[in-house]
Amino acid sequence: MNGLSVQVGVSGTSFAFDQAYSYSVPDNLADKAVPGSRVIVPFGRSDRRRVGIIVGVCTDTENVEGLKAVSSVVDNTPIIGDEQLKLLLWLRDTVFCTYYEAFRTLIPPGLGVSFTQKYRLSPKKPKKGELSDKAMGLYLSASETDDGGELAVMISEDGKSASELIEKGFLEEIDLAKQRVRDDTVSMVRLTDHYSEKNIKLTPKQKAAAEILEREGCASVRELCYMCGCTSQVVKNMVKSGAAELFDYEVLKAPETIERDSVDDIVLNGSQQAAFDGISQMISEKKAAAALLFGVTGSGKTPVFAKLIDHTLRMGRNVIMLIPEISLTPQTLNRFRRLFGETVAVLHSGLSLSMRSNEYKRVKSGQCRIVVGTRSAVFAPLDNIGLIIMDEEGERTYKSESSPRYHAKDAAAQRCLYHNALLLTASATPSIESYYSAEKGRTKLFVMPDRYSPDPSVKAAMPRAEIIDMTGSGRVLSEELVSGINDNLSRGEQSILLLNRRGYHTFITCSECREPLACPNCSIPLTYHKVNNRLICHYCGYSQDYTDKCPKCGSTKLKLSGMGTQRLEDELAEFFPGARILRMDADTTYSRYAYDKRFTAFGNGEYDIMVGTQMIAKGLDFPNVTLVGVLNADKSLYSGDFRSYERTFSLITQVVGRSGRGNSRGRALIQTFAPDHYVINLAAQQNYTAFYEQEIAMRRALIYPPFCDICAVGFSGEDDKKTGAAADIFAEKIAEGIKNIPEKMPVRVLGPSKCVFEKINGKFRYRIIIKCRNNSQFRSFISGVRTETARLPEFRGISVYLDMNGDISL
The missing domain is CATH 1.10.10.10 (Winged helix-like DNA-binding domain superfamily/Winged helix DNA-binding domain)
Structure with missing residues (x-):
């Protein structure tokens, strides 16, 4: 034995029992057992084989004795490099996940491995009396078969004798790893x-x-x-x-772009040029820094991005471009591939396993210098990064809602520190936290206050926005919106309608017993989908045939209310029988290239009206769209989250900004039941700074981010009382722990209480909200409480998670 040992993050461990476990390394594996490589190791009392990732190496020969040995090394070369290993450790320390959960986040799913265990007899033969009678019998039986499957059955039926053969060197275990990549x-x-x-x-x-x-x-x-x-x-x-x-x-790959454009042909206006000059200077300094590009909708941020990317590439450095939605990928990717060719790679979850693996390998090999993608693209194995751009940085999609619960902005900041690069966030509606940071001078602020016009002699105007009071109207479409669409149809111009609910009817109630038709697994009403005549839960996926009888009382007096995109599509077809209508929501974008094909068709004028959910609200550029309609604009104001006003303002502002991006001035009609609400009015005016002043004052008074951090502790279990009791115990442990901390730690604990949707997928849900400061002291404290409670009998069958600055509206 060479005295080498490694620390391994083992797959399948819970957070409470996760640590870097030490294993000795056999001499024949010493060259390959390096940090960033995957290994197969025996784990637990039964020594069951598991995959792990090496996170550290130790050459202390005195501590090797008694350690279990690494069984095999999966990778010939490390699957993750030095920087990615640092990101793995950062994720584990800051977002309350295990080592292996962090590792799986860094690589595409197609590069994951599964393994099978096989056995074979060694050349060594037992001597008389060297084995027990049962072990010798198994050895002789095994000697008579060449069938690996039959041998495995024999071993499984007599595990004790098999262990004796393995221990004495007459039977060898072989772990065969197989990469999970399937055909496209x-x-x-x-x-x-x-x-x-x-x-x-x-x-x-x-x-x-x-x-x-x-x-x-x-x-x-x-x-x-x-x-x-x-x-x-x-x-x-x-x-x-x-x-x-x-x-x-x-599935055929998207056709390669033939025509190439030149970055030199892009002409910037005054505010664009000023932003480019300032930001490019920051990139040239090669220091870790952050900047916010705040430009109104249609101000031309993309041309500035293109110039900055070109500037970074000319310096010999590389770029990551993050976008919030998969739906935006085709347009963004096509723009940059026309400018920069095949040096652009794309990474997002909508690609097949084989395509994601292929793009990942292209980046890792150095063939690509620009990576475009959604949240996970922030971990692309790109070297020598000079610039990371986050477009629409305030979007909630940049925050992962499953473990590891990281925010792409935090990960991007870590990468910029490592590479001495610039993190450029950009939006017409930046998050309150980002604008506050810029206002305080922690982030450099660049402003583009005017809309961009391809023709310098023409000043592009913001769309005219009108608020339509729908109180008591009983109509789906206001007279103003119907008239506006008719005018657009007569002029050959296009319209976009936003309704952020899919399905046909969103609520069905019995008129007799007043009970809603709810999902049996969730405390949520079922949504009616007319296309397949089904009732569907949009949270757990449960579905059933539509019934005209109440499951509680048997009454046939069911009231269907609420409106989704399917019903809106039908209403439009009745009002405008000759119009070509395109619906864009989760039900129409199953296939991998649905976004690209449908948006391209709309851009080519094959449709007159596009109806959709929030996927159509941001980042899209259709010059012939001159009318935007927003239906039920106030719906998201009352979601129960302190960010609900911010999200409503952003959604309305952004979708209104899709109008009038060509030569004709646009118009926006906002239908609402709260026409006097200041959020609706400021969004109609596209007045972000006024909204920010209102919002920051409220957050300062109530102590919400950016004046604190929010840590949510979630609990879920099949038994309502047991889950609630576990939440109470956790809260008690927090209170006890705070009393015993010598240093003052600013903490305010709210709850425990039931979640807004108290039951999801058959499990009852509780949560504790903690206002805190996200530092190592607090993270260590709350992780300790989670580890301590996980060992209590009251927490058996209870899932617990910690989420820093995540969504608390569900």
Whole structure:
């Protein structure tokens, strides 16, 4: 033994028991067992094999004795480098996750591994009396078979004898790791010839699926399940009966951009040039710094980004460009590929496993110098970074809602510190925290107050915004909005309508017993989807056939209310029978290239009206759109989160800004039941600074970010009382712990209380809200409470998570 040992973050460990476990390294693995490499190690009392990541190495020979040994090394070379290893440790220390959860965040899912354990007899043969009778019997039986599967069965049936053979060196364990990358295909289904030739009996759901396949010819399994309201098992049973067959359809990659544009052809106006000069100077200084580019909607931030990227590349440094939504990726990617060619890579969750792995490898190999993508792209293995851009930096999508619960801005700041790079955040509606930081001088502020016009002789104007009071109207579309759309149709101009709820009806109530039709797994009403005549829960995915009877009292007097994008689409078709309508929501964007195809079609004038949820509100540029309508604008004002006003203002401001980006001045109509609310009015005026002054005053008075940090402690379990009791115990431990801290630690604890949606996916939910300061002292304290309580019997079956500055509206 060489005396080498490694510290390993092991997969599958809970937060309370997660640590860097020490393992000795056999001589034959010493060269490969380095930090950043994956290993297979025995873990726990049963020594069950698990995958782990090496996070440290120790050469202290005195501490090797008694350590379990690394079984094998998965990677020939480290899968993550020095900087990514530092990011892994940073994630683990700051966002309350395990080592391996942090590691999995750094690499695409396709590069993950699964492994199987196989056995083979060693060349060494036992001598008489060297083995027990049972072990010798197993050895002799194993010697007579060449079938690996049969050998595995023998070993599983007599584990004690197998352990004896392994311990004495007559049986060898072999761990085979396999990377999880699948072909870039979609699983499709179609009817077989036998279906029409033979009288195959089908269940009602199978018949519904067959009718769709007869009409459409074929469909993806996912689409067919959605349309029929069934699971994939229904399709599998149809295949078994011979009625249908599966086949793989190769998804073609997006066509490469042929035409190239030159960055030198981009002409900046005065405010754009001033912003470029100041920001490029900061990049040239090669110091870790941060800047905020605050420009009104349509002010032309993208041309400035392009010039800054070109400036950074000319310095020999590389760039990451982050965008908040997958829907924005196609337009952004196409713009930059026209300017910078194949040196641009794209990373986001909408890509297939093989495509994400391929792009990741292109970046890691140095073939790409620009990475465009959503939140996870911040961890791209790009070297020598000079600039990280976060467009629409205030968007909530930059914050992960599952472990590790990191914010892309914090990760970007860490990378800029490592590379001495500039973090440039940009938005027409920056987060309150970001603007406060700029106001205090911690971040350099650059302002672009005017809209950009391609023609310097023409001054582009902001859209005219009108607030429509819908109180007592009983209408879906106001007269003003109907008239405006008609005018646009007659002029050949396009319109965008925002309604941030998908489905048809969003609420169904029994008129007799007053009970809503709710999800059996969640404390949330079911949404009616007319396309497949199903009631669907948008939180856990539960669905059922629509029924006209109340499940509680049997009454047929059901009242359907509320409006989603599907109903709005139907209403528009009735009002404007000749109009071409495009609906953009989660139900119409299943396929990987749906965003690109649909937005491209709209940009090419193939549709007159686009209806959608928040995915259409930001970052899109359609010059022929001259009218924007916002429906139920005040809905998000009352979400129960201190950020609800900020999010409402941002959503309305941004979607209004989609209008009038060409040569014609735009118009925006905001339908609301709260026409006098200051948030609605300031959003209509596009007056961010006035809104900021109101919001920062409120947060200062109530002590909310940026004047503190918010740590949410969440609890979920199948038993309501047990979950609530666990939350109470946790709160008591916090109170006890604070009393015993010698140094004063500013903490205010609210709760525990039930969450807004108290039951999700069959589990009851409680939470504690802590106003605190996000520093190492507090993180160490709250992590200690979580670790201590995890060992208590009252917490068995209770899931606990910690989330710093996350969403507290659910």
